[in-house]
Amino acid sequence: MKNYGLTSFQRDKALEKLYKNIEYMNDNGITMDGKFVPYADFVQNSYNNADRYIAEIQHRAWNMFDYARQNCLENLMFTLTLPTEWHPMKRKYPKSKTDFTMIFNQKFGGRKYITKVNSYKLMNCIVKQNIPFIEPILDFSPIDRYSPRNASKMLSKMLARFYKDRAYTSIPKDLRCYFRVTEPHKDGTPHVHMSLFVPTDKKLRVIKALNRLYPAPLGKIETNIRKPVHYLMKYVLKTFDDLREDKEVSNLTLWYLYHGISRFYTSRTFVSLDIYRKLKGVYDLKELSEAYLRQEVRVYVYPDTNKIALIENEFGTLYVLKPVNWFEKNDFKDRLGEVIFNFCFNGLSIPKSVNLFQKFSFRVKLDDFKPKIQLDSGFESVYKEPKADIPVPVIVDNEEYVFYHGEIYKPKIKPYQMGDFELYNYFKNIDIETVDTRHYIFTRNLLVKRGYLDAEVLKLNAIDELFESEFF
Known part of the structure; x- marks a missing residue:
């Protein structure tokens, strides 16, 4: 089984996160007509009700294709990979072009290596400054900088150059359609497959822009795609596990889960x-x-x-x-x-x-x-909220006030801003008959947390428990 760069520790952490999520969704839920319904019955994702989730993705892809066909848009399949410093490993072809082995990439920006500084051996360290009789400046963050999560963000930044290019911005907004999938290499470095739909008269210009912005081997363009949806769904379905027969969760799913990487994105062609x-x-x-x-x-x-x-x-x-x-x-x-x-x-x-x-x-x-x-x-x-006025503190007759919306107010101190003695006196003077019970419980919980009231912390809507625990 491919590990996609996951260590045993990372794999165990991802499995622990997955099992806790599944346990929570099965043990918690809502009550409908006196019957308990767990969250797992109606929550859908890649490992819970995956058949519904995949059906929705296929529906989105087919609707995108129908919209593109209705507007006479042509399809381009574009693959984008990262530069060599983002890849921990690379392929070596000792015998033929089809037979290869994975070897360590010496140009990887976050590779493990040992640096000797003043008779000390340090791992994963870059010496930024080393002057005699002065403490050296060291950088221990290169391996975190080149993590798969940051690599996914770098791919988005690289694609943003294309979105800002004139070849793409010249296309009318309602004709910009794409569906992209993020997939890992064998070493865990992500790359992107994008199905891009463009007008016929803009096709050559878009191809030139992609070749200019992402020259080989970074980018690869395919134009003769007979069935775009089938071709795209091939890459989408590769990222999901077949859990219909209670099979084991693969390292591919754990890779997405551990690094927090989304499988796919689409253009804002349709409603939310x-x-x-x-x-x-x-x-x-x-x-x-x-x-x-x-x-x-x-x-x-x-x-x-x-x-x-x-x-x-x-x-x-x-x-x-x-x-x-x-x-x-x-x-x-x-x-x-x-x-x-x-x-x-x-x-x-x-x-x-x-x-x-x-x-x-x-x-x-x-x-x-x-x-x-x-x-x-x-x-x-496209709606912008008006900027809210900021309260300005002022002093009148040696007393503090707040100038807000053209008027002067006495500043109100909220319970969590009060000191211990002030909060205790404020709580004792609250009239339970007229005050909101949630405010009373909130103030009471503050005293309990600060250790000035021997009681249990209550929920804000626990009115019955409040009257059982207090004497009025």
């Missing part, structure tokens, strides 16, 4: 996956994006949490965010009702033409006691 996943297959990805731009589907998002509150179409509600507890449920009804009422009757207008890559947002004005709700499409934001 958060919106698509909430609808559970009511629309396919391409159809949902087109319906959204035709204003047949509307999405409401809370600006404070950025959570989707409501998705609706011309026939009714498609998705509503379910509250967690009764307090949230009542607050949720008030907020959502105010949003829909103001949106329908305050005469808001939506622009008729919106670019596919843009994101438009509207602020619905509610009363001062309700938070604002933002209608959001899920694309890249």
Whole structure:
């Protein structure tokens, strides 16, 4: 089995992380109609419900291909590798071009070597300065600098040069489509396969730009791809394990898990996956994006949490965010009702033409006691929040005040900012009948943590436990 540069320690750490995650998802969940449903039943990733996860990836790839075919875009397959100093090992062909062995790369920037400094032998060390009678300046970080995670970031920086090149920026935004996969070499160094769709009249210019920015052996371009989706999915499926028969997790999956590297990225051609996943297959990805731009589907998002509150179409509600507890449920009804009422009757207008890559947002004005709700499409934001005023401390008659929004206020000190004695007096003077119980529990927990109250730390919503443990 290939180890992809993983040591036994790294492999054990990745397995420990994997098993803890699986154990947590199976032991924790939600209760529906009196029945416990673990998180593992509806969470999908590369090792949990992998069949659903792979099906979604195939759906995204096919929708990208359909969109490219609809707009008469041609496909280019591009492979990008890193320079030789990022590779711990290299191939040696002693007999033929097909028969090779892996040997250590002497040019690897993070290779293990011993440096002798003032009769001391140091490993993985670069001497930056060594002057007699002065303590030498040493650098012990080269091997961390050339880790697979940093190598993946370097690949993204290299691709950013192409995204900023005129050959790519000259393509209209709604015609820029790509799907890229990150895959490791045998030594653990990542490389990228990209399926790029470009207009016919821009194809030659894009090829010249790729050859200019990434000359061989860094870059490789293939133009005669008969079945782009099949060719791309070959690389995607190589990065997944077949866990249908309880097979062992491979080192390839552990490589992605340990280094925290994403398998693939796509262009922002369609709506956000958060919106698509909430609808559970009511629309396919391409159809949902087109319906959204035709204003047949509307999405409401809370600006404070950025959570989707409501998705609706011309026939009714498609998705509503379910509250967690009764307090949230009542607050949720008030907020959502105010949003829909103001949106329908305050005469808001939506622009008729919106670019596919843009994101438009509207602020619905509610009363001062309700938070604002933002209608959001899920694309890249072009809305900029106004800069908030910064409170300025001032002194009036030898007393400290705060000048904020054109007025002077007495500064309020929060419980966690108070000293021990001040916090204790503040807690004793709290009126439990009028104060918010969560604020009371929060202040009480601060005293418990500081050791001034002999009690247990309670959850903020544990009102019943509070009345059982306190005497009023």
